[in-house]
Amino acid sequence: MTHDKHLATSLDNGPEDAWVSVIQKMDEAYADLVRYQVEVEEKNLELEENKQFFDSIQSSMSDVLIVCDHSGYIQRVNRALEFLTGSVGESVIGTRFTDLVESRFLQKVDSFLNQIRIQPVRDCELELKGVDGPVPLSMNCSPRKNRRGRLVGMVLIGRPLGELQKAYIELNNTHAELKLAQERLVQSEKMASLGRLVAGVAHELNNPISFVYGNMHALQRYTARLSLYFDAINEGQSRESLKAMREALRLDKLIRDLNSLVDGTMEGADRVKEIVNDLRQFSSTQESEKKRFDLTHVIRTALHWIIKESKHPVEVRETVPDGLFAFGHSGQIHQVVVNLIQNAVDAMIDSHEKILTLNAEQVAGTIEFRVSDTGSGVSGENLSRLFDPFFTTKPVGQGTGLGLSISYGIVSEHGGKLEISNNPTGGAHALLVLPIEESPVV
Numbered sequence: 398m399t400h401d402k403h404l405a406t407s408l409d410n411g412p413e414d415a416w417v418s419v420i421q422k423m424d425e426a427y428a429d430l431v432r433y434q435v436e437v438e439e440k441n442l443e444l445e446e447n448k449q450f451f452d453s454i455q456s457s458m459s460d461v462l463i464v465c466d467h468s469g470y471i472q473r474v475n476r477a478l479e480f481l482t483g484s485v486g487e488s489v490i491g492t493r494f495t496d497l498v499e500s501r502f503l504q505k506v507d508s509f510l511n512q513i514r515i516q517p518v519r520d521c522e523l524e525l526k527g528v529d530g531p532v533p534l535s536m537n538c539s540p541r542k543n544r545r546g547r548l549v550g551m552v553l554i555g556r557p558l559g560e561l562q563k564a565y566i567e568l569n570n571t572h573a574e575l576k577l578a579q580e581r582l583v584q585s586e587k588m589a590s591l592g593r594l595v596a597g598v599a600h601e602l603n604n605p606i607s608f609v610y611g612n613m614h615a616l617q618r619y620t621a622r623l624s625l626y627f628d629a630i631n632e633g634q635s636r637e638s639l640k641a642m643r644e645a646l647r648l649d650k651l652i653r654d655l656n657s658l659v660d661g662t663m664e665g666a667d668r669v670k671e672i673v674n675d676l677r678q679f680s681s682t683q684e685s686e687k688k689r690f691d692l693t694h695v696i697r698t699a700l701h702w703i704i705k706e707s708k709h710p711v712e713v714r715e716t717v718p719d720g721l722f723a724f725g726h727s728g729q730i731h732q733v734v735v736n737l738i739q740n741a742v743d744a745m746i747d748s749h750e751k752i753l754t755l756n757a758e759q760v761a762g763t764i765e766f767r768v769s770d771t772g773s774g775v776s777g778e779n780l781s782r783l784f785d786p787f788f789t790t791k792p793v794g795q796g797t798g799l800g801l802s803i804s805y806g807i808v809s810e811h812g813g814k815l816e817i818s819n820n821p822t823g824g825a826h827a828l829l830v831l832p833i834e835e836s837p838v839v
């Protein structure tokens with residue numbers, strides 16, 4: 398039944414019924430209104446909460462947010478814009494986005510609206526006008542679409558470039574500092590191993606120098622005896638007296654000795670020269686370019702010095718053939734070999750049997766050099782840490798823990814390989830592989 402009919406029926410039944418019906422209708426309408434009001438209030442509350450939620454996200458963003466309509470007029474900005482540029486939020490609403498941009502970037506920005514029809518703009522560097530000068534940003538710009546998918550504007554998000562640049566510069570500086578520190582460490586480790594060797598070298602130099610001295614003293618005495626004899630000849634002394642003098646001064650033996658004295662002195666001088674050369678090669682900070690060098694000589698020199706300096710006797714079993722050549726910096730490889738042999742000798746301090754085995758052989762385009770000891774070996778959990786910088790099991794002051802880490806760097810840079818493992822029969826085993834020729838074949 399429609400309302401009118403209902404009213405007409407009520408009127409037919411008399412005016413009182415009609416009023417009752419009207420009042421009922423009004424009551425129903427009022428109840429509906431109250432219900433709608435409650436619903437609207439609930440919706441309002443929900444909207445308010447959503448708005449607050451989004452506002453709080455926007456204002457906590459450190460990146461600048463600018464929302465524009467399809468003509469580039471600003472509809473919304475966040476607090477980061479105000480914080481970075483000093484432009485007050487409300488004052489920019491309704492102005493053109495381009496008004497915020499430094500003039501030299503206008504051309505870039507003008508094309509944003511067209512560009513985003515094809516694809517979003519990513520990491521476009523530009524500057525916004527700021528109260529204290531231009532504010533560099535890395536800007537992303539994405540299309541904003543309505544429910545039907547039509548473009549209604551754009552959303553710009555700008556990350557302050559100053560921050561990124563600062564972080565980048567800081568990173569760069571830290572990297573440079575680290576590199577410097579690393580170079581210093583490499584150098585100091587080198588000096589430490591050099592220090593260990595210096596005592597050996599001093600001792601080593603003493604030998605040839607002392608026999609050069611001895612020979613020179615003998616030569617001095619011989620010269621005096623020869624001068625006496627020649628003076629007698631000059632004075633025209635008789636043949637018999639000269640003969641007697643020759644016997645008394647033992648000149649025949651002296652002449653026989655002369656050659657060996659000179660040879661011995663030469664040998665001593667050569668030895669001194671060799672030692673100095675080895676030392677110079679090892680201590681130079683700047684190495685010339687890589688070249689083929691006598692690895693056998695490097696191994697033997699290193700072994701010789703370390704064994705000489707070793708505080709406990711070590712049985713050496715060396716089967717390194719003469720004239721094995723490798724390619725690289727001989728000084729650096731010397732440092733590696735010294736460390737491998739020194740580590741092996743150190744590991745045997747407490748061993749009953751101290752046997753150091755060195756062998757080397759050519760395998761294809763490489764030289765394989767092995768150092769094996771009968772020492773403590775390396776425990777399972779330490780095996781993976783051997784090449785870590787500063788990893789050492791030696792008492793403070795006796796090892797920096799840099800030896801293997803630096804050696805590893807040197808060997809990798811040479812295109813070679815360095816491995817440490819345990820011998821099945823006890824002790825450790827180091828394998829060093831080096832290329833023979835320029836192009837690394839390892």
Ligand SMILES: Nc1ncnc2c1ncn2[C@@H]1O[C@H](COP(=O)(O)OP(=O)(O)OP(=O)(O)O)[C@@H](O)[C@H]1O
Binds near residue numbers: 736772773798802
């Ligand atoms: N042949 C070996 N046998 C047993 N342990 C070894 C052997 N070689 C190396 N190690 C272990 O590896 C550690 C690290 O060696 P690395 O040469 O790097 O440093 P280091 O010898 O302790 O000190 P540095 O070489 O700087 O004087 C040693 O402290 C030792 O514990």
Ligand SMILES: [Mg+2]
Binds near residue numbers: 736740796800801
């Ligand atoms: Mg070492």
